[in-house]
Amino acid sequence: KQEVTQIPAALSVPEGENLVLNCSFTDSAIYNLQWFRQDPGKGLTSLLLIQSSQREQTSGRLNASLDKSSGRSTLYIAASQPGDSATYLCAVPPNTGNQFYFGTGTSLTVIP
Amino acid sequence: KAGVTQTPRYLIKTRGQQVTLSCSPISGHRSVSWYQQTPGQGLQFLFEYFSETQRNKGNFPGRFSGRQFSNSRSEMNVSTLELGDSALYLCASTLTGTGWNTEAFFGQGTRLTVV
Numbered sequence: 208k209q210e211v212t213q214i215p216a217a218l219s220v221p222e223g224e225n226l227v228l229n230c231s232f233t234d235s236a237i238y239n240l241q242w243f244r245q246d247p248g249k250g251l252t253s254l255l256l257i258q259s260s261q262r263e264q265t266s267g268r269l270n271a272s273l274d275k276s277s278g279r280s281t282l283y284i285a286a287s288q289p290g291d292s293a294t295y296l297c298a299v300p301p302n303t304g305n306q307f308y309f310g311t312g313t314s315l316t317v318i319p
Numbered sequence: 320k321a322g323v324t325q326t327p328r329y330l331i332k333t334r335g336q337q338v339t340l341s342c343s344p345i346s347g348h349r350s351v352s353w354y355q356q357t358p359g360q361g362l363q364f365l366f367e368y369f370s371e372t373q374r375n376k377g378n379f380p381g382r383f384s385g386r387q388f389s390n391s392r393s394e395m396n397v398s399t400l401e402l403g404d405s406a407l408y409l410c411a412s413t414l415t416g417t418g419w420n421t422e423a424f425f426g427q428g429t430r431l432t433v434v
Contacts, residue, residue, distance in 0.1 A: 238421060250325075250409055251425040296362075300421035306364040306375055307352070307411070307423060 209234045209299055213310035220287055221318050228282040228313045230297035235275045242271050242282050243296045245312070251296065255282070287317045321346065323412045325426035332433050337398040340429045344391050344412030351393040352423075353385060356407040365408075368393050369415065400433045407431075 210233045220226055230240070239258045243251040255271040257264045257280065263272045270283040280297055294312045301308070324343040332338050344351050353365040364377035368387035385395040397404055407430050411423040 241423060243425070248407065248428075248430065250323075250427040251411075251423075253422070253424055256422045298423070300423070306367065306377065307354075307362075307421075309362045311361050 209301070209308040211297060211299055211308045211310040213295075213297060213313050215313060216311065217314045217316075219316040219318060222287060222289060224287050224317075225283070225285050226287055226315070228284070228295050228315070230280040230282070230310050232278045232280075232299050232308070234299075235278050237275065237299050239300065240271075240273055240280050241298045241300070241307075242269075242280075243298060245294045245296060247294075254295075284315075287315075289317045289319045291315060292317050323410060323424050323426035325408075325410055325429050327429060328427065330429060330431045332400050332431065334400055334402060334433055336400050337396060338400060338431060339394055339396045340408055340410075340431075342393045342395075342410035342412075342426055344393070344410075345424055348412040348414055348424075349391050350413045350415055351387060351391065352411045352413070353393070353395050354409045354411065355379075356409060356428075357405075362409070365395065397431075402433050405431060405433045 212231045214229045241256045242254040245251050255264045257273040268285040273280045294314045296312045297310045298307045326341045350369045352367040354362045356362050367375045371387045382398045387393045407428045409428045410426050413423050
């Protein structure tokens with residue numbers, strides 16, 4: 208069974224800092240990995256999808272990398288803003304069955 | 320294009336009652352998955368439907384059930400509600416839910432409170 212871990216569980220940074228969120232998974236036989244953002248009480252917003260054949264994917268100030276062999280992905284947020292405050296989740300879809308495996312998330316607070 | 324729509328957004332029910340939640344996936348998507356999110360347990364998989372068939376089911380009691388219609392819209396039903404069923408229920412829409420076609424889009428969720 209795939210296990211997904213996210214470190215750190217919580218992070219508080221001053222506005223403007225660059226930061227890195229980490230995601231690790233135990234089964235490297237994946238098709239892709241997806242990063243989500245969740246605001247309190249809301250649904251998940253897809254941020255980036257990295258296919259297993261890719262090493263990086265970028266969207267604005269966000270950059271996600273994927274290293275399948277080591278079972279790791281990182282989400283890099285440049286020049287953080289208070290509006291980035293949210294919980295960030297990484298998810299790995301299954302190779303069989305249809306259940307996404309989610310990490311427990313990193314709760315990010317960006318202090319103005 | 321329209322996103323994933325979940326209705327209602329909020330529900331308050333009494334213990335013992337039943338509830339039905341609805342999810343309309345992105346047009347063209349045929350796979351709908353349901354998840355329960357609670358502060359203590361995180362996101363837990365309930366079940367997944369594809370072309371009106373349940374393909375996978377999580378570890379939830381039989382009080383939780385679902386179905387999918389020919390237009391891919393899905394409903395989930397919880398009977399004999401318990402206080403512990405209070406949670407945010409999320410549905411995810413994917414093209415086919417397998418292999419490379421697993422990019423997921425989530426709805427805003429239904430917040431269920433059982434009193």
